[in-house]
Amino acid sequence: MKIENAIQIYVEHRSSELSQQTIEAYEYRLRFFVEWCEENGLEEIENVSKKDVHDFLQHRKQDLAKTTYKANTDTLRACLRYIEKLDFAEEGVHEVAESPTLTDSENVRDDIVPREKAEQILNQLDKFRYASKEHALFQIFWETAARTGAVRGLDVEDYNAEQQYIEFHHRPEYSTPLKNADNGQRLVSLSSPTCVVLDDYIAENRLDTQDEHGRHPLLTTPNGRIAANTIRKWSYRVTCPEFYAECDCGKNTNYKYECENSVGAHAWRRGAITHWLESDKPKEVVSDRAQVSERILEKHYDGRDERTKMEQRRQFFTD
Known part of the structure; x- marks a missing residue:
């Protein structure tokens, strides 16, 4: 063969x-x-x-x-x-084909959008690109810590404005699977500010279009459903400090992936999870919301340093 x-x-x-x-x-x-x-x-x-x-x-x-x-x-x-x-x-x-053994430090991804940076980016979008598709996208990323595939697979019908939540569905037959298949399906609550952004985006800026399967994507481009590669490009662009402040990278806006401060879309997931943990959200709650096991969460998504963890534990053991 x-x-x-x-x-x-x-x-x-x-x-x-x-x-x-x-x-x-x-x-x-x-x-x-x-x-x-x-x-x-x-x-x-x-x-x-x-x-x-x-x-x-x-x-x-x-x-x-x-x-x-x-x-x-x-x-x-x-x-x-x-x-x-x-x-x-x-x-x-x-x-x-023997699998090499990695040390803990080698096996951890460092890319992250920390809380301060996420807030600066979202504030910039709120002021100058309010309710744009970029604003809606990164608001969802930061609020849900969802994976790129899950977010791009959202349909308008998956957003419940009245009860303020979105539904992630595994739809492999329509080219929008979830990483963990049926186990990845879930409802995720949204805050009122995020719902306001999504409501205004849908009412004013969402292109009323369908994908190749006749579905109505939440996040659209002139070609239909937003592509994963487009999401990556947008993330590289907005995470370059030049987008919300200043950066000495001097790169053309079409090539922000060359800026050493730019990161891909997955870094938003790690940043949101780290922010929740820093805010003392229980790990089991974070695990359920982000659809990641506690073991993987601790190994790959917890961006807190050891001193931060120690100070958070201290409050439970002081007199």
């Missing part, structure tokens, strides 16, 4: 249980393996040896950060293990 065909079988096997964004990440990582095999004269998956896998990973290790290398190795290992189970590949070939 051709290598690319075997990999496609694995990807299709996982597609029913993973979000489209995750599947695309898998395809991107595995593409390098296919290309390397082609460059080295390997066409059939049954001809890929353990040494071939070893040589490929040594080649990839030279170009990747340790965390990225681990993600690539883990994806390849899982893929080869599944292909082995189908008797398409050499037995035990997946075992060569």
